[in-house]
Amino acid sequence: MGYSTILDIIGAFVIGGILLLTLFRVNDNTVQNFFYYNSDFILQRDLVDIILIVEGDLRRIGYCDNPDNLVPPNQTILSADSNSISFVTDLHRTGKLDTVEYRTGTPDDLSETPNPRDIPLYRVINNANAERSVTGVVTEFHLVYFDALGDSIPLPISSPGEIQTMELSIKVENASAYNQNYSNAYWRQVRLASKNLRSR
Amino acid sequence: MFGRASVFLVLGFSGILLLYTQNLFRFSSDSVDVYTQYYTNTMAENIASSAANLACNKFFLNPTWTSGYSNVSFNGGTFSASVSSISSNRKKITATGTYNGISKSVEVIFQPSSFARFGYYGAIMPGNLYYVTGDTVSGPMHVQGKLNVWGRPVFTGKVTTKSGLKKFDAATDPQFLGGYESGVDLPLPTTLNTVSADAASGGRIFSETDVWLTFNANGSVDYKVGASGTWTNAMLSTFAPNGVIAVTKGNLHVKGTVKGKVTLGASLSSGVSNGNIYLDDDIVYDTDPSNPNCPDMLGLVATNNVIITDNAPNKSNIVINASIFSLKGGLKAENYSTIPYCGSIQLTGGLIEYQAQATGVFNPYTGQITNGFNQTIHFDERFMTHVPPSFPTSSSYEVLTWFE
DSSP states (O other), X not given: OOHHHXXXXXXXXXXXXXXXXHHHHHHHHHHHHHHHHHHHHHHHHHHHHHHHHHHHHHHTTTOOSSGXXXXXXXXXXXXXXXXXXXXXXXXXXXXXXXXXXXXXXXXXXXXXXXXSXXXXXXXXXXXXXXXXXXXXXXXXXXXXXXXXXSOXXXXXXXXXXXXXXXXXXXEEEOSSOBTTBOOEEEEEEEEEXXXXXXXX | OHHHHHHHHHHHHHHHHHHHHHHHHHHHHHHHHHHHHHHHHHHHHHHHHHHHHHHHHHHHHOTTOOOOEEEEEETTXXXXXXXXXXXXXXXXXXXXXXXXXXXXXXXXXEEEEEGGGOSXXXXXXXXXXXXXXXXEEOSOEEESSOEEEESOOEEOSOEEEXXXXXXXXXXXXXXXXXXXXXOOXXXXXXXXXXXXXXXXXXXXXXXXXXXXXXXXTTSXXXXXXXXXXXXXXXXXXXXXXXXXXEEESSOEEEEEEEOSEEEEEEESOSSSSSSOEEEEEEEEEXXXXXXXXXXXXXXXXXXXXEEEOOSGGGGSOEEEEEEEEXXXXXXXXXXXXXXXXXXXXXXXXXXXEEEOXXXXXXXXXXXXXXXXXXXXXXXOGGGGTOOOXXXXXXXEEXXXXXXX
16 A cells, blocks of 8 residues: 555545535535425525415405395494404305304413414414414414594594404414524515495 | 446436426426316406496396307407396396307396495485584495595495595594495385385285374284274284385384394375385384394385384383385474484484484584484394385486305
């Protein structure tokens, strides 16, 4: 075994070492990127799923497949707050009115998740058990209400019948994150209106 | 040897990295796909909603329109719409929007627009009559002319007028809490034939006589025909099964507690001495109308006036639960200028009149009523969705419910 062999071995160790270090780094970056991309995708899919449900319900406030069972437009929203709303609609088009309530829980409700900000969004139908009514996990669910003149209605709202349109903002974040960097996605509908609120 | 192995390692890692990169690109494109799908859904919904609005417009302009739309190109997609009857007087428009293969539907149900859905309607507003600071009008309101306002009157429901507003001065600032729209032409019907026809077929009709009706909380009614007639008791369900009771060329005198859905009509008058409804005392529902589950409804429909009788029971307030319709007159108090101050007219329902009539006299220096009545009109919100039987309707339709 001459000098050339020893140099080959040393060279191989050096190159192998560099490759190994590169591999670790690449692996770390790859896992991080994979996590981010994967969680972004899941996050956005979750957000769109939540939006389709919430937006669909809010656009049907006051609807009833059997007009004989309609209630006056000013009685269709039962209560409204900045992070909750309760209203009547014919959810399953049976001709009978259901009560639907959207409200958020608290971070303690999701204490098992690493994200300290995520909260459950409850969609309670006909006063069912809230724990079985989680429609998604959000970090923000914020509502602003407007009257017929387009002026925002200050909270607390004592006369929900004044509500004609609303602004809805939803923000979602990962339940867990790589290096505490939580991805987020945000959606806002600036004027969401149910035609049934202004049916005359 | 090791150098060659290193090359293989590099090639191997490169391959693995390529696979990861492919996955990352896939997640990126999937994320875009999610929003593309949302966008496509939203576009299809918007096209369907636009189609429904276009169809509604056609239908409002021409209630006999049934041709609909078929595969009309619109905003990168297509829409179709159809009109169908779902009952004798209700119609449904179904509009479908399609965008990139996704279809969404909107359904709208209409019925003839009932005048009972107004808290106040005035075909004529006298030029010297103003809504002023301190006045509050409850429920939807329409004036088939100009609405005169002075100061800051409050209108809680949507207000429509045919010819706009007449403001007393530049500082006048009416508060339209339910919105305001001008240019809305909504004339009164020319006759009340429907009420008479429905009373004749399935209800109860009297001709060329005055009729007295006293409603009882048990769902019966005491009635007599002519001033010298004898009182007879009958259950409303058999007396007038469809709830419509009318007199032609005569007057009705009514009072009592109404249980059920009833419309009383005094129609086809010849002159002003008949075609009137006299309120001889309070006429109220068996169940408080502020209760959303109250099943009772009353429509008072007169060709001429609805008159508060000058008698002893009405000398201390009068409570009226009804939607009042007067084709050629309004709600008035009999001998309003000579009777003493009688308290207030507490009307829960609505008032649809040709022209506001006098119910009292006030002292212009004190603002106090000296003869007759004050007026308090509170709109019965139930009339937004349900109305008394055969209550007059306009020639146009209104949206009952909208599904999207």
